[in-house]
Amino acid sequence: MSDKVIKDTIITSSVKMSEGIYSMWLKEEEIAKAAKPGQFVSLYCKEGSQLLPRPISICEIDKKQGLVRLVYRVAGKGTLEFSNMQAGDSIKIMGPLGNGFTLEGKKVILIGGGIGIPPMLELAKSLDANVQVVLGYRDGDLFLKEEFEPYGTVYVSTEDGSVGTKGNVIDAINENNLEADMIFSCGPTPMLKGVKAYAMKNGIKAQISLEEKMACGIGACLACVCKSKEKDSHTNVNNKRICKDGPVFYVEEIDL
Amino acid sequence: MNMKVNIAGVEWNNPVTVASGTFGSGKEYGEFVDLNKIGAITTKGVANVPWPGNPTPRIAETYGGMINAIGLQNPGIDLFCQRDIPYLQKFADTKIIVNVCGKSTEDYCEVVERLADEKVDMLEINISCPNVKEGGIAFGQDPKAVEAITKEMKKRAKQPVIMKLSPNVTNIAEMALAAEAGGADALSLINTLTGMKIDINRRTFALANKTGGLSGPAIKPVAVRMVYQVAQAVSIPIIGMGGIMNAEDALEFIMAGANAVSIGTANFHNPKVTEEVIAGIESFMKENNIKDINDLVGCVK
Ligand SMILES: Cc1cc2nc3c(=O)[nH]c(=O)nc-3n(C[C@H](O)[C@H](O)[C@H](O)COP(=O)(O)OP(=O)(O)OC[C@H]3O[C@@H](n4cnc5c(N)ncnc54)[C@H](O)[C@@H]3O)c2cc1C
Ligand SMILES: Cc1cc2nc3c(=O)[nH]c(=O)nc-3n(C[C@H](O)[C@H](O)[C@H](O)COP(=O)(O)O)c2cc1C
Ligand code: FES
Numbered sequence: 001m002s003d004k005v006i007k008d009t010i011i012t013s014s015v016k017m018s019e020g021i022y023s024m025w026l027k028e029e030e031i032a033k034a035a036k037p038g039q040f041v042s043l044y045c046k047e048g049s050q051l052l053p054r055p056i057s058i059c060e061i062d063k064k065q066g067l068v069r070l071v072y073r074v075a076g077k078g079t080l081e082f083s084n085m086q087a088g089d090s091i092k093i094m095g096p097l098g099n100g101f102t103l104e105g106k107k108v109i110l111i112g113g114g115i116g117i118p119p120m121l122e123l124a125k126s127l128d129a130n131v132q133v134v135l136g137y138r139d140g141d142l143f144l145k146e147e148f149e150p151y152g153t154v155y156v157s158t159e160d161g162s163v164g165t166k167g168n169v170i171d172a173i174n175e176n177n178l179e180a181d182m183i184f185s186c187g188p189t190p191m192l193k194g195v196k197a198y199a200m201k202n203g204i205k206a207q208i209s210l211e212e213k214m215a216c217g218i219g220a221c222l223a224c225v226c227k228s229k230e231k232d233s234h235t236n237v238n239n240k241r242i243c244k245d246g247p248v249f250y251v252e253e254i255d256l
Numbered sequence: 257m258n259m260k261v262n263i264a265g266v267e268w269n270n271p272v273t274v275a276s277g278t279f280g281s282g283k284e285y286g287e288f289v290d291l292n293k294i295g296a297i298t299t300k301g302v303a304n305v306p307w308p309g310n311p312t313p314r315i316a317e318t319y320g321g322m323i324n325a326i327g328l329q330n331p332g333i334d335l336f337c338q339r340d341i342p343y344l345q346k347f348a349d350t351k352i353i354v355n356v357c358g359k360s361t362e363d364y365c366e367v368v369e370r371l372a373d374e375k376v377d378m379l380e381i382n383i384s385c386p387n388v389k390e391g392g393i394a395f396g397q398d399p400k401a402v403e404a405i406t407k408e409m410k411k412r413a414k415q416p417v418i419m420k421l422s423p424n425v426t427n428i429a430e431m432a433l434a435a436e437a438g439g440a441d442a443l444s445l446i447n448t449l450t451g452m453k454i455d456i457n458r459r460t461f462a463l464a465n466k467t468g469g470l471s472g473p474a475i476k477p478v479a480v481r482m483v484y485q486v487a488q489a490v491s492i493p494i495i496g497m498g499g500i501m502n503a504e505d506a507l508e509f510i511m512a513g514a515n516a517v518s519i520g521t522a523n524f525h526n527p528k529v530t531e532e533v534i535a536g537i538e539s540f541m542k543e544n545n546i547k548d549i550n551d552l553v554g555c556v557k
Binding site: 239 | 277280283287309316317322324329472521522525
């Protein structure tokens with residue numbers, strides 16, 4: 001049997017972190033127990049016209065208390081509904097889903113861009129390595145940045161140059177002359193393309209976490225595929241299911 | 257109380273199956289429901305060779321539904337026979353329905369011939385998928401083509417043949433009659449209704465394929481109407497589907513004339529929905545003192 005569950009769970013806290021960004025802790029012992037950094041959960045809307053579950057990455061896991069933390073941006077109707085929920089409310093959730101990151105490397109760079117930053121937090125906590133964190137933001141609204149500081153050296157890039165390196169995460173890596181034997185990354189596709197190019201050029205192994213529109217979230221419907229270099233053993237064609245075989249892939253496995 | 261139904265000589269333990277393409281070959285949902293409790297499992301469409309499907313995004317949510325253009329991605333009949341059929345055979349109480357797709361009559365024939373010696377209970381021929389440009393829909397929109405392809409399938413199939421009809425036609429009863437004339441053992445309907453969604457912020461289509469098939473509760477009234485019209489026209493069994501979310505919805509289809517029902521998009525919203533629908537039909541029967549599910553079939557005239 002699997003370690004996936006689907007359940008109504010209780011929200012133990014729900015707070016606004018900054019404009020449009022929310023943080024929520026859920027009491028779900030089984031998911032907390034089974035979850036790994038880089039995995040995600042599906043959240044179900046109460047509004048019946050919104051049928052599909054919303055995939056959200058696991059940001060932190062508190063195994064002792066059986067809690068899971070999600071940090072998300074209000075992007076549409078579903079996330080808006082979640083943001084209006086309060087501690088004590090219940091929410092239906094399925095998880096943990098996907099493969100998660102493989103913990104490896106001695107000197108690593110974690111690269112998070114925008115709403116791809118949250119899953120890097122549990123990863124930073126879990127790695128037994130020299131951790132460098134590079135966070136890419138649009139502007140000076142540096143949500144979650146301070147929470148990374150206990151786990152590694154944090155570097156920031158902002159598009160508007162208000163904090164840290166002006167530009168993107170690769171600019172920040174170059175400006176600070178960062179070196180690594182392993183890269184982990186999550187963020188918008190253009191950023192991941194940049195990370196892939198950087199990792200390939202410098203011969204650094206890299207794991208990236210991808211996004212795609214999902215329906216089932218468990219590998220049944222083939223909505224969420226990405227192009228793979230090799231023929232996938234399950235699909236028998238050159239694509240892989242992000243929800244099941246991912247969301248984390250080695251850069252050389254896939255075409256972005 | 258009897259929940260068993262007989263679809264073209266194949267006895268299902270209850271009238272519930274899953275809609276092709278929403279449930280894979282059962283394995284993933286088997287982590288949430290007991291596959292032995294479902295009357296039959298209908299697999300994702302399978303072709304003679306592997307198909308890579310369409311570019312992403314392949315799906316988009318719409319009000320009370322979704323549009324999809326998966327493009328019938330499938331691993332091809334060889335791997336399917338090696339892996340998926342043996343997996344499904346482990347569920348001895350559940351019938352196996354293999355959904356077949358193709359780009360030409362020859363493609364369909366090849367798959368059906370290949371399945372002749374496999375231990376599967378029924379074949380469902382998808383002549384109605386709107387997402388494949390080469391063939392698919394053309395078969396399903398012309399009564400002569402429906403009759404012709406049905407005949408070809410019947411010539412080759414060892415198992416009973418279910419023809420799956422497209423709703424994207426002016427007169428669904430005409431298509432149903434054509435399939436019946438071609439020798440179909442049963443019909444299933446409806447497949448998805450062709451739809452479109454535009455992302456106004458990006459000023460693009462929500463799907464890479466531009467159009468996609470609309471499914472989910474948004475299409476249910478159309479589906480119930482079509483099942484009713486087809487039930488009035490033909491005398492072969494009907495598997496009804498389109499937006500079934502719960503037992504009440506399933507009962508609407510049965511009362512409109514469906515001998516069995518199929519649950520698709522609802523699985524995405526509630527992975528346990530199949531078992532819940534079966535239990536819900538049973539309690540409805542108890543409460544209303546109905547001894548045999550077959551007594552409800554087409555009871556609304
Ligand atoms: C593996 C994975 C992990 C994710 N982790 C996070 C996270 O930790 N924090 C966070 O804020 N967001 C995350 N996202 C993105 C998040 O799923 C979407 O922002 C969210 O689904 C939007 O839902 P909505 O109802 O508010 O928006 P709407 O636009 O109303 O949603 C309509 C439909 O599109 C889907 N959708 C919209 N945007 C996306 C997207 N970017 N990716 C996938 N599906 C989308 C929705 O799920 C829904 O089915 C993740 C996505 C994936 C695939
Ligand atoms: C993601 C998805 C994939 C589908 N794939 C197939 C398919 O491979 N073959 C087929 O005959 N129908 C396919 N369908 C159509 C369904 O089997 C069903 O006819 C339709 O979705 C209506 O039922 P529903 O509203 O319960 O989903 C698919 C539907 C969806 C949503
Ligand atoms: S969302 Fe269904 S296979 Fe990934």
